[in-house]
Amino acid sequence: MLWALLGLGAGFTAIPLFTESDYLLNLGVQLFLAVALAQSWNVLGGFTGQITLGHAAFFGLGALVTRTLWGNGVGILLAIIPGILVCIAFSLLIGGLAFRLRGDYFAIGTLALAEMLRIIVGNLLPGISTIPSTALTNYALLPRYYLGLALAALVVGVAAALARSRIGLGMQAIREDEAAAAASGVGVLGHKLLALVISTGLAGFAGGVFAYYHASYYPQYPFSPLWSFEAILMSFIGGVGTVHGPVLGALFYTILKEYLAVRLVEIHLLIFGTLFILIVLLLPGGLVEVWTRFRRLVHRGS
């Protein structure tokens, strides 16, 4: 199954060799950001079972730090790293507190924190952020495309490595039964904090790529709760708690959204809302489950 992901990565690496279409490259960057957001949310929400609604806070923080540094002349790769570090530091600051909450309270608490941050940023930085005119004239899509691809590959690679590791096993045990995990020797708070650090650090990286990609946007825009909701939606559509699910979900969501947004404008939100409810109720394993069921049928048939 991992071969499918590697093949997908190779395919996306090769696309710019065959086309110079701005439309496709832009769609590619959006897809990579979607994969990174969904998969990084999945580490904390899917593997570890800590359903956070505040993921956008870290996407926004990463974007803010990277954009500020890059706008002041720091190289983009060098500007991304502090964005990641700020996210990790902030997550550790709030983690101990947030993890005193469980279940719905954790979800609502993280949403409140993210909204606070969004409103603060909106008030402190009300103006639009535009990249310097020199950077604008030299703007090229290709480096954005490959940086986005590298981001997506890293996030999926981290999730895949985690899923097979002893630490990842411990995280999943916490999701299934916290007390039983502790009684099996899993340090619950330590594993939750590690999942949080990995998840938010990767979201910060994604924010950095967002800041590099978008020519102009309001600084509070990447803090919008919609990014958190989209990450959750994509994870659930594809298969929450799996490695392939969020990738599949991001592909499905990005392409369908592109198709629907052109034709139906705002109605696509209604369609995705309905889809989310249907999947949670009827197909809790997401699209990945369709695939496993299909394979089981084929095996039985042969």
Next chain:
Amino acid sequence: MVTWSKPVLEIEGLVVSYGALTALQGVSLTVGSGEIVVLVGPNGAGKSTLLKAVAGLLHPRSGAIRWEGEELSAIPPHRIVERGLALVPEGRRLFARMTIRENLELGAFTPRAQAEKSRRLDRVYEIFPRLQERQDQLAGSLSGGEQQMLALGRAFMSAPRLLLLDEPSLGLAPRVAEAIFSVLGEFHREGLSIFLVEQNVQAALTLAQRAYILEGGKIVGAGEGRSLLQDEHIRTAYLGPLARGGQSN
């Protein structure tokens, strides 16, 4: 009171409360090295509370829990497992959406248990071949008896020296319960100490060397396992008229 060997687990004056409700009101007991000790008592007596406190999942209000002389009550649960105490919780508490194999691997999560992982996995599969046949299936798909086998196997994977079992026969068909008890006997012969909370008083007292009776959060009686089977209070309160009538054979 006879203590058969050097105690490994000593509980002294243990008080545990849930808010205003006091579940354990000064419980003292010991488990000796290589002993099987049973705790019987009605529902709500505090049996599960006692086991959870020993495993570190609940914090006592006062009293002491000592493992080989070391105070456990301030130590987090995952470090208690590391010291060789393994809890088989009430209702199995398996990781339902993970495979049988993953559940067993999680049993061996501590660094100390990692070292013995493959040897212990072989042993669990030898004792419960059914688990090996189904090792890639989700734990949630197992029958009640198989789930209890897995819960027992998971605890065994942690390289325990004392097994804490909370009603392992609950909800199982008599033949399956018998199989579980016979595995416990086998573990015991291999040198494991066992502290067992059990509703099936007849089977538990037959297996046990010593037993305590817990009622309303207090120890109200103690003795050797088989001799307690003849005890008037035990027979009327726990074994019922059928057992009393059936003792003649």
